[in-house]
Amino acid sequence: MVTNLQAYQDYLQKEKNYSPLTLRAYLDDILSFQTYLEDNHHKIPLEEIAYGQVRSWIVVLVESGIANKSINRKISSLKSYYRFLLKVKQIEFNPLAKHKSLKVPKKVQIPFSEKELNSVLEMGFMASDFESIRNKLIVELFYTTGIRRAELIHLKTTNVDRYNKTLKVLGKRNKERIIPLLNCTIDLIDLYYLRREELEIIQNDEVLILSKKGKILSETFVYRLINSYFSTVSEKVKKSPHVLRHTFATHLLNNGADLNSVKELLGHASLSSTQIYTHSSLSELQKVYKEAHPRNK
The missing domain is CATH 1.10.150.130 (Tyrosine recombinase, N-terminal domain)
Known part of the structure; x- marks a missing residue:
């Protein structure tokens, strides 16, 4: 039964x-x-x-x-x-129908600055070996596409469309979305493929980002990699793949992207999920406002 x-x-x-x-x-x-x-x-x-x-x-x-x-x-x-x-008619009423969630203090996530991002992308990647190129590609993908850690780990080689310069991502609840790729990201993927072919063994050939043993990466490995690189340039408490996703959204909004476009890129089901990123953009908005408004002369 x-x-x-x-x-x-x-x-x-x-x-x-x-x-x-x-x-x-x-x-x-x-x-x-x-x-x-x-x-x-x-x-x-x-x-x-x-x-x-x-x-x-x-x-x-x-x-x-x-x-x-x-x-x-x-x-x-x-x-x-x-x-x-x-x-399925196993009960006649929902005992939690009128339950109200406990209050949770709102935490404003602090994104990395553009200077911190550029510092990481320019440091420690001078070597052209497989691991150096792969690590740079991981940072690059997080920052230029805003994908989640699990989404990055499960990317397949077939998800990259070089002709149309897009990346197909399988998100939460198996929902697919297409994200544009920058030329610099395409170039880095091409270089990564060259180094990938030099691996002695590839155990997961369909997976895009591999370990040096040719296996799919673990979530712990990806977290530690991001934390390690950004610990050298940032004093922020949290340094994780999710902060890079947050940084992607915040920098887009700071530079004029509309909220709906960012929502689609992030793969959010509702606009309310994306609106949390507008808090980080507020300081930038206040700066522009003060500099531009005639009454602030």
Whole structure:
């Protein structure tokens, strides 16, 4: 007999096209709540809970020091599960229908400056060996396309269209988008291909960016690579692939790109997701405003 959780897992995987990582996160959150019910509420089934049990779980999570953002993610997973149960008529009402998310302080991410980017792209890449060229290409792709870390890692050689100068990216929920490539990025890809052919073994031939052993890169490796390079030129607390994605969006907005275009390039489902990047552009906007407005003479 298929359990409700198994049916939900199939739903996320086959109908919603969630990635294995996202799927695991959703299920872990639900199982965590189930364990709480077993330990504190006489093993009450997930299908029979009321909002009171959820609220008491939230209290436990808060008292254990878990951040509100993480708690909201867990509750979001539960909400999704109960919406599914309602849809398949396993429950008559959603116990979280009126739940309001915990307040999360807004953190303004600080992007890298153009000077910091240029410093990284000009330093440490003088060598023309495979790893040096590959590392420069990784930085270049993050900064000129705004792709996510997982998207970069899973790029295929067939995703690069040299004729049209575009890159096809498979984003969240298997949504494809096409991103323009700059001439400098195309030139670097060409050089990378030359060095790639010199590898003794290529175990993942269809993958674009490879390790020196010819394998697909790990997320940890990519994070450490970006952190290592930018630690030499920046004192910012966070130095990650996501900050490069943030930098891509911010620099485009600072130089006149409209929000909708940036939304499409980033692969955001809604404009609200892109609007967080406008906060970083505010200082630039204030500078231009002060310099241009007649009343500020």
